[in-house]
Amino acid sequence: MFSQTEENYLKSIFKIIETAGGTATTNAIAAAMQTSAASATDMIKRLSEKNLLTYEKYRGVGLTEQGTQTATNLVRRHRLWEVFLMEKLGFAWDEVHEMAEELEHISSDRLTERLDAFLDFPKFDPHGDPIPDADGRWASREQIPLFQLAVGKKATVTGVADHTSAFLQYLDRLGLNLGATFEILERADYDNSLKIKLLNGTEQTLSDKVGQNLLVKIN
């Protein structure tokens, strides 16, 4: 249907619009794809000719109905494969992204649906990000960044805002895997660092940066 490159552009544009809102600029797209603005312009033209993007020169791009649908489906495939790689093949959560980047381009819808069933219709991937269903509907995740929580609250790790290996491995070392539960003991006003206590009794001090990027559910 579409080339891998086209699909990757589409995913980047989808993400930009999702986070920045409104329209995606040529420069933002080029940066996300780690290429030149000239190349991005070329691809934007191609994708808008295929009715995946709405495009006005110098005014940025938006996604059409079909573009949104295609991008959503890519996200769905990517996250389902991530679940597969972790749950079934035993990979760690910082290893699965690259492989999923390749697997998401396998086009068969029947494969996607059977994989979904095989995995028991998961609603969230190993990073806590929601998996859209076959009709493109998203489960809302009731999660907030840790730093918004008050001292004394108990919380459970449900996801991350920073998907880098460095962060994920650091969390592993801290014992903060997906599903880990802890209590906030105190907050230092000086640098917004947090002291927490895990279920097994170990205490940890978390920087403001961790507090920003760790997503939790209040218990």
Next chain:
Amino acid sequence: MFSQTEENYLKSIFKIIETAGGTATTNAIAAAMQTSAASATDMIKRLSEKNLLTYEKYRGVGLTEQGTQTATNLVRRHRLWEVFLMEKLGFAWDEVHEMAEELEHISSDRLTERLDAFLDFPKFDPHGDPIPDADGRWASREQIPLFQLAVGKKATVTGVADHTSAFLQYLDRLGLNLGATFEILERADYDNSLKIKLLNGTEQTLSDKVGQNLLVKIN
């Protein structure tokens, strides 16, 4: 490492040399890839520059050590994914080939090895074809075409020589899945057709063509 096109050429060349023996001609390669001889020549040059093929103008091509290794690894991945698609996702044996054609290009060796373990290190794929191990060694399949069997013998289906959907679906209808056991009741000298009896008592008449393409193990 290599492009999907390069990998597909390599696989075709591997298969040609495996069956025809010796060297693969430009025309044979072009036919297998459903393209022109000119395109095949181009790709042959590219692949021999990358040390995957031995090539002398007008004299056909052979595989280098590295070429054989790469092609074997592709066959390994393809067949492992076929096992996955059938055993874990429940696809029928005539549906899995196309999807495996895409999945085999996923490059991670760690993924291949974990998939192999997840599937319990299968030695044969759903069509009875052997799966080479990580070092490129093949399990020998002790299977012969049904037509070579004498009347009165009992046999078990272990594979097929014809991989078309038409044949596989026909076998399904006859009740001759992988692992099905039966006895040869009689052979008609006139057209080499065979009458067999399955374990559940049903009798079937098989044409010579089926006898040629159905691979079995003697019980």
Next chain:
DNA sequence: AATTATTTTTAGACCAATCTAAAAATATAG
């Protein structure tokens, strides 16, 4: 409002993979 800076697009070139048409090498036939 005029100048400067930034963003975006165009122009022209390149590489991988493909094609058609024609040329060169090899094989076959009389």
Next chain:
DNA sequence: CTATATTTTTAGATTGGTCTAAAAATAATT
């Protein structure tokens, strides 16, 4: 051993995706 047929290679063009450099449009500054 020529003449013909077949196979293979070369030449030149095309498409998708990329690049650099330069031009055009928009935004920011004074």
